[in-house]
Amino acid sequence: MADGAQVGQAWDSGSLRSLFDPATGLLDRRVLSDEGIYRLELERIFARGWNFMCHESQIPEPGDYFINYIGEDQVIVVRDEEGRVNVLLNTCRHRGNALCRAEQGHAKSFVCSYHGWNYALDGRLIGAPGQKTYYHDDLDRDRLGLAKAAQVDSYLGFYFATLAPDAPSLHDYLGEVGRTGIGMIAAYGDVEVVDGVQKNVIGCNWKIAVDNLFDWYHVPYSHASAQSAGFIDIAEILYPKNQMVMLGEYGHGIGGPGIPREMQDRIDAMSDEERLAYSRTLPSTAPRVRPHAATQLMGPVGVRSMGHPNIFPNLWVTMSGLQICLRLPRGPSHTELWWFTIVPKGIPPEARRAMIRQANHVFGPAGLLEQDDGENWSQSTRSARGAASRKLGHTLSMGLGRDTAAPGEGAGASYIETSINEHGQRWLYRAWTEWMAARDWAELKANHTQPPTGVV
């Protein structure tokens, strides 16, 4: 298997950039199937970007850990004795064995099951059997601690990590659009992750699972049976003519329904109590009306978004702020979906139960909506392998050249108000080609496209 760097020579910057044409919306299907592109993604997308690790409420006490991934690098996310969160590569420095084989739990230290090397919660090598007798005291323990993420930081309790020392700070990386995405969850107050992450694997490329979240075109058709069953009222959540897309620097995006400005003006005039009362009149599947505090977290534009944020590369936030989902790559043809359910702290048990009930039944492998997504994605991935079908491209042209983007509140963001469209998907793949073509963060910083304004 060629590593990313070797493959990178086969895929030069020009050919990587040509995989998506923003002028026509044509996407080369090889991005969904090519093994070399996939190996390069692990280097240039996942190892380089900030990846969601867990929420602080999942590891409240020293010794609590949660296993996650940066691409295919398995990491232990663990709170140490000082209360700091460490992100450690789950691989022993002796022979590479995994230190931790559970997916979550509590530990005093991490002892390798192969030869017994013992690591502290902050990754230091604190012992190895036979240091005196077999190693004659020349084992360099200071050099042989567990490898750590280059940077770990949190925003509103959500922990992220990157393997790139030269990555921008988490705050700058998220930018207005990424922070709006997290704000969509935190808008309802302090939150906690409910115990239990729904995990399943789908035979699709990770990107088609990501770009689907900007795709509100599929909802009435793919999910028609959830409507027939009486589970959702698509008209209550879709608003096909009131769509808002936010584009963020480095590929973040939000796509979906937007609250028209005049309606937001009416909401702004309501007290939080009035908003809560109004929310109770909406269908149970409709998102709650956000309280005043949301405007500070999301900004006056972001607060009007009822769409789905993607924090590049692979963290989906649902419009209700109730769930987030990681799309974890497992080779070009497989993706693990991890659904986290998040509720405000200290809410009445009845409200908490209703939220969890809703979350349990929408997404996840048995969710009444998501059941119908996976096979569409896996068949689209499969068709990217055929000698003839892979040459056809995907057509992402909806709305192209017909809309106008306005600048966001700050630098690095813009937004479009229109009808159902594919702006979000185009922005995602445009950013993806730039990440793939850049050899390091310096090149990416120098050569990435700012969110466009004007005709898009």
Next chain:
Amino acid sequence: MQALEKARPADRTWADAGLPERAVLQYEVEQFLYAEAALLDARKYREWLGLVAEDIHYWMPIRRTVTNADLDREFTRPGDVAFFDDDRELLEMRVKKLEAGSAWSEDPPSRSRHLVTNVRILDAEGELITLEACFHLYRTRLNSEVDSWVGRRVDTLRRTGAGFLLAKRHLFLDQTLILSTNMSTIF
């Protein structure tokens, strides 16, 4: 059946039941479970719903890979996140969805086989019978998709004048990461 019930005075529990009573009930329960499985395999979901009690709790918690020290947290608890946490209304929605003609994840339909084994009656008091069973739900769809879900389940059946109704089904799957595109099926 009345004769058998008489054989066990009211103050004695299922643990005191004699072999004939156990054998007959075991037979009745197994026949119900097989008939129910056959309806699901034949995609007769509406008929299957006829065997479901109004107060059904149909629940599949999430199982996690944990160390021996953390085994008390292997499964999520009631009220936390689950794959299924359904009442009658939700199960009816699942059936309506399958009947809608637009449930694309089941068109072409999956082929399934519900195997139920190791049936042990844990308790039988009054109208309620609680049993434990192992299940293997094999599903194949399209030409090459295969899913195999194995686990333990605890069912409660309620005896009515018209036969048994399923009043509880708690499913404890052996997989932690679900190795399937979806679970667009009924266990």
